[in-house]
């Protein structure tokens with residue numbers, strides 16, 4: 001697979017965002033995209049197999065059951081771009097269906113180099129596929145993919161796994177609107193959204209018994225140690241999953257077990273933590289099936305079809321330009 005690699009200023013951005021997120025007044029915060037280095041991407045792959053985390057299996061059941069119907073609704077010839085592909089394991093069902101129809105280009109857009117490598121290993125055996133990976137942020141990568149399109153070729157963008165839930169609701173609408181601006185008539189967006197469920201089911205999913213999600217979250221501090229020479233003592237922080245009923249989301253936090261001071265030389269910052277103080281690292285917003293139609297409309301799309309998995313309430317939504 002050809003991989004368009006990430007520009008070299010990423011280390012500076014990481015340092016700047018760590019400084020901004022940890023030195024601020026009030027709730028400390030780190031952007032969730034930094035959870036996905038090599039270790040984080042490998043741990044996320046394990047999370048997707050955990051019995052408590054039914055989300056990936058629900059997404060995969062819908063893609064497997066409806067792949068031919070989805071492909072029939074997307075006019076060819078088509079290039080498929082996937083935002084935040086991860087390992088691409090469940091995308092296989094769709095790509096096989098596209099490639100049965102005609103030769104298909106697949107462009108995974110990923111911030112994580114190791115996820116792109118996993119993705120190629122997972123999917124390159126599909127007949128009639130060509131894969132070009134973009135080690136980029138979502139929109140930057142999608143703009144490059146769009147510039148690659150051949151005359152008459154439609155773009156089908158995949159945003160699966162309910163990664164849209166990592167944005168708060170207004171930011172989610174803005175993000176979808178930006179995707180919409182890059183698309184042309186005949187293009188489409190397949191959007192996976194996790195639906196609301198009981199607090200106990202959500203807390204189990206984001207705080208599993210084996211502690212894999214805890215390791216995934218704590219790895220962010222280990223990454224700051226590795227890449228920015230910080231001295232976080234991992235055993236002095238603990239993973240916390242919290243329901244935010246107003247935002248209708250599950251939040252992941254890292255809670256300081258005691259008062260402590262952490263030095264992060266490459267971010268030029270010294271951070272003081274009080275006992276019980278947390279760093280907010282990720283939110284996963286949950287949707288109602290009806291609100292997705294309105295969210296799509298606000299972003300300039302029309303939700304043409306919605307498929308719902310009832311075993312683990314999850315919706316796959318096919319959006320087209322309004």
Ligand SMILES: C[S@@+](CC[C@H](N)C(=O)[O-])C[C@H]1O[C@@H](n2cnc3c(N)ncnc32)[C@H](O)[C@@H]1O
Pocket residue numbers: 032033036041044048056083084085086087088109110111112115136137138160161162163
């Ligand atoms: C929640 S995981 C979902 C992976 C996969 N789509 C799935 O459904 O299992 C989010 C993926 O998006 C990638 N990612 C996160 N933030 C990103 C960004 N700003 N730009 C590009 N990729 C990003 C991560 O590396 C990760 O692989």
